Amino acid sequence: MGMPGDASTGLDPALTDADEVARRLGVDPDHGLSSAEAAARLAVHGPNELRSARRTPFWRRALAQVADPLILLLLAAVVVSVVAWLVEGAEGWPIDALVILGIIVLNAVLGLVQESRAERAVAALAVMTQARSSVLRDAELRTVASAELVPGDILVLAEGDQVGADARLIRATSLQVAEAALTGESSAVEKHPGTLGGAVPLGDRRDMVFKGTAVSRGTGRAVVTATGMATEMGAIATMLDRTEAESTPLQVEVGHLGRTLGRIVIVIAIVVMVTVALVQGVRTPAEFVTVLLLGVSLAVAAVPEGLPAILSLVLALGVQRMAKRNAVVKRLSSVETLGSASVICTDKTGTLTTNRMTIQRVVTASGAVDLGGVGYEPVGEATVLGRPLADGPLRVEAQIVLGAGSLANDAQLAEREGAWQIEGDPTEAAFLVAARKLAGTVDEAARYDRIGEVPFSSERKMMSTAHRHEGGALVVLSKGAPDVLLRHCTRIQVGTRVVALDAVRRAHALAEAEALSEEAFRTIAVAYRPAPELEGGEGRADAAGFGEASERDLVYAGVVGIIDPPRPEVRPAVAEARAAGIRVVMITGDHPATATRIARDLGIIGEEGIALPGARLDGMDEHQLRDAVRTVSVFARVAPEHKLRIVDALQAEGLVVAMTGDGVNDAPALKSADIGIAMGIAGTEVTKEAADMVLADDDFATIVHAVREGRSIFDDIRKFLRYLLYSNMGEVLTVFLGVVFAGALGFTAASADGLVLPLLATQILWINLVTDSGPALAMGVDPEVDDVMARPPRGLHDRAIDRGMWIGIGVTGLVIAVITLLTMDVFLPGGIIPGGTDTFDVARTAGFTTLVxxxxxxxFNARSATSSAFRGLFANRWLWGSVLLAVALQVAVVSLPPLQVAFGTAPLDAAHWAVCAGMASVVLWVEELRKLGMRAAARRRADGGAPRVRAA
Structure with a gap:
């Protein structure tokens, strides 16, 4: 692969010195590209994206709309109808064939529109979840969309970052990269900037990092050599065939439902056709075609073939609504699971709290200094017992703590457009802010240059850096958990002196740290030592000799207390989750006392609740851990493997677990959880990649809002399933019962035709078009009728259509059929209700209208399984609009002569319309009575099953 930016040389960047690569790409590694140059190169090389699959041509998508077996059946019916028309002399127009063909075209257009809207919604989500990279631009560290990377960009890599493009390493400190996605290598690969001696396989190119891989440890800088399809990942992408997207579990279930209904209704259609033939006889080709069209239309109308498109659209629109609430769902299938969440496992920092880490106290050997101010603005006074901090031993010690903490640091603090912003970890940024509050500390820290680093990891709980002072002295600076760091210390700073760290001073230092933790502070200790052994030849610093072995014989400087106050909206969100049957579990690496305090403040646990430390988990087997997770809601000082074990134990209890995380170490637990939730602000790219959902604001309350939205979306899905099957079942039963009881209802005596059918094929298809399109879509975006958070979570494997819904579908379908047939009987002479005087065509038109x-x-009934249709009656303007439009279309079909010919209708007068409307309303009142009974039964169950007896 040639080197981008210098295609004429064809040099392999892995075999070329890093400085030479940078020179050929025209970039200074210490300053990066200018914004203007980056924009120019982006115009030349294009976005740093893999080529997307070729879009399906419009004609293929249009053909797919008619590839459904039931639509093909309708097309066959068109052919049969045309043949019968030709046989009978081809007089006039083949009305039935033309109407059916028109309905097929309308259905196809609706399907294409729905698919297009769903595609646009999903495309918008892809933009929201795009990866980001840290780069040097205009000599400043910036975060840009990975798609905007260009050859020559200087990537700044840190633990947890996803590598945005192929790049040649310039420098690296303990850098390890997980390349399984590219090479299949299961373990992380150590990287270094040294030039390779010869061509090697991809997995052995240790001086290169590649697009799509992830930094699992350490830091580094690299110059981008290839982007987009020119990357190694792009080379693999060109060899991949287009793969079909997997259906979500709900789509699979709905597809199964459609196929099952199709089989059932086809059987019913055959039974109806056979029944007509046996009872009434089929004497002419025209009658045969009529019966055939009736059966085919009945089959098509009864199966909600538009379900997949409506389902995708409703899910996509729902996910976009969630995105507006700062919850970006990456996979539509996750919405289904989100509504089932019964446990939310959450980190503390940045999710339950504001993520504005602030150092408020510095404790050293000579006392404690309080720092005012909150957040990242470096404004606040240093005080001791309420008085300004004076010069002396305490000030010297505090300056050493904050100065060393600022140097052993990978964060950056800068003021942009009047606001202070950070790049990097909020806890590390707190040191930078605090150092600026203590006059002179930043000026002194600026005199040191970093030459090496041992990065922080969750296992070690500390980090160290090596620095050279401008005067030539070398020093090791360390910071980490107090109990861990003190094990590496043998001395302590007292004023300007360094003394031995004896048992008494060690115990006192631990006690001070513990006291801070009990006040809900997060504690980080700081230590240092001179490091003359790092001196290389000719006065140069030997960074290669710096590693974990250098973390010894340290001088303990002190400990800081960092506070991250709870978000004000979290406590009510926790209460809402608990009311919804969702348990909140805090899993944090913080001190148990800190975790307990925050958990109590937020209502996660009561006053008697305690945190279970990770050390206790190590001694538990799987059965003991399952016992623990039933009652413990706060886990503190946990390691990455603990998080995974806790999630697995909760799932073993049959719970649906949502898990939040932000670091690389959280990725296994996020993937194992039913719903993995990554932090959008503090989260690493690896975590976001592993997650199902990304929180744009890192706020716990957003998770609860997302659960509510997920439940509401699932409710909407059930609503339109309920609605479609209500009306479709009514059509099936109307035709079936109308044929079976045609004589008793007076149909046979009133009809002059040889065949007596309650509905014509074209009328059935019209009902399917009018009722299954607009109103069904409107049901998919219906606002909450019932409080979805006032009930327990649904089971992960609960059916979308359960036994109760099937009963409701059967009852409502039967009621619709009965009132439709009785409406026809009202207007006909004879039958069950005598006195009618109209023709059969008028009566059938009235029944057709009543059914619509x-x-x-x-x-309106389908908006809730139990609540009255009058609750929030006017909340859904889309539903009202679609219903009124359908009514207007029905009036046109009945009243306009051309449509009367097409659909076999006859004009109705005011009395007819009034009876149709009144009979249709019976469905509403029957369902209201049924729901009233269900609510009364639910109240009795809530009261313990005892009936309410009035006292005598």
Whole structure:
């Protein structure tokens, strides 16, 4: 692969010195590209993206709309109808064939529109979840979209980052990169900037990092050599065939439901056709075609073939609503699981708290200094017992603590557009802010240059850096958990002196740290030591000799207390989650006392609740851990493997677990959880990649909002399933019962035709078009009717259509059929209700209209399984709009002569319309009574099953 930016040389960057690579790419590694140059190169090389799959042509998508077996059946019916028309002399127009063909076209157009909207919604989500990279631009560290990387950009890599492009390493400190996604190598690969001696396989190119891999440890800088399809990942992408997206579990279930209904209804259609043939006889080709069209139309109308498109659209629109609430769901399938969450396992820092880490206290051998101010603005007074901090031993010690903490630091603090912003870890940034509050500390720290680093890891709980003072002295600076750091210390700073760290002073230092933790402070200790052994030849510092072995014989400087106050909105969110049957579990690496205090303040545990430390988990087997997770809601001082064990134990208890995380070490637990939730601000790219959902604001309350939205989306899905099946079942039963009881209802005597059918094929297809399109879509975006957070979570494997819904579908379908047939009987002479005087065509038109109106009424019934249709009656303007449009279309079909011919209708007068509307309303009142009974039964169950007896 040639080197981008110098294609004429064809040099391999892995075999070329890093400085030479940078020179050929025209970039200064210490300053990076200018913004203007980066923009120019982006215009030349294009976005740093893999080529997307070729979009399906419009004609293929259009053909897919008619590839459904039921639509093909309709096309066959068109052919049969045309053949029958030709056989009978081809007089006039083949009305039935033309109407059916028109309905097929309308269905295809609706399907294409729905698919296009869903595609746009999913595309918008892809933009929201795009990866980001840290680069040097205009000599400043910036975070940009990885798609904007160009050859010559200087990547700044840190633990947890996803590598945004192929790049040649310039410098690296303990850098390890996970390359399994590219090479299949299971363990992380150590990287170094030294030039390779010859061509080696991809997995052995230790001086290169590649797009799509992840930094698992250490830091580094690299110059981008290839972007987009020119990367090694792009080379693999060109060899991949287009793969079909997997259906979500809900889509699989709905597809299964559609196929099952199709089989059932086809059987019913055959039974209806056979029944007509046996009872009434089929004497002419025209009658045969009529019966065939009736059966085909019945089959098509009864199966909600538009479900997949509506489902995708509803999920996509729902996910976009969630994104507006700062919850970006990466996979539509996750929405289904989100509504089932019964446990939310959450970190403390940045999720339950503000993520504005602030050092408020510095404790050293000579006392404690309090620092005012909060957040990242470096404004605040240093005081001792309420008085300004004076010069003396305490000030010297505090300056050493904050100065060393600022140097052993990978964060950056800068003022941009009047606001102070950080790059990096908020806890490390707190040192930079605090150092600026103590006059003179930053000036002194600026005189040191870093030459080496041993990065922080969750296992070690500390980090160290090596620095050279401008005067030539070398020093090791360390910071970390007090109990861990003190094990590496043998001396302590007292004023300007360094004395031995005896048992008494060690115990006192530990006690001071413990006291800070009990006040809900996060504690970080700081230590240092001169390091003359790092002196290399000719006065140069030997960074190669710096490592974990250098973390010895340290001088303990002191400990800081960092506070990250709880977010004000979290406590009510926790209360809402608990009311919804969702348990909140805090899993944090912080001190148990800190975790307990915050958990109590937020209502996660009561006053008697305590935190279980990670050390206790090490001694537990799987059964003991399962016992623990049933009652413990706060886990502190946990290691990465503990998080995974806790999630697995909760899942073993049959719970659906949502897990939050921000670091690389959280990724295994996030992948194991039913819903992995990454922090959008503090989260690493690896964590975001492993997660199902990303929080744009790192706020716990957003998770609860997302759960509510997920439940609401699932409710909407059940609503439109309920609605479609209500009306479709009504159509099936109307035709079936109308054929079976045609004589008793007076149909046979009133009809002059040889065949007596309660509905024509074209009328059935019209009902399917009018009721299954607009109202069904409107149901998919219906606001909450019932409080979805007032009930326990649904089981992960609960059916979208359960036994209760099937009963409701059967009852409502039967009611719709009965009132439709009785409406026809009202207007006919004879039958069950005598006195009618109209023709069969008028009666059938009235029944047809009643069936349409009843289907539209069920849209309001279907908004809730138990609540009255009058609750929030006008909340969904889309539903009202679609219903009114359907009514207008029905009036047109009945009243306009051309449509009367097409759909076999006859004009109705005011009395007819009034009866149709009144009979259709019966569906509403029957369902209201059924729901009233269900609510009364629920209240009795809530009262313990005892009936309410009035006292005598």
């Amino acid at each position: 109106f009843a289907g539209l009424v069920t849209a």
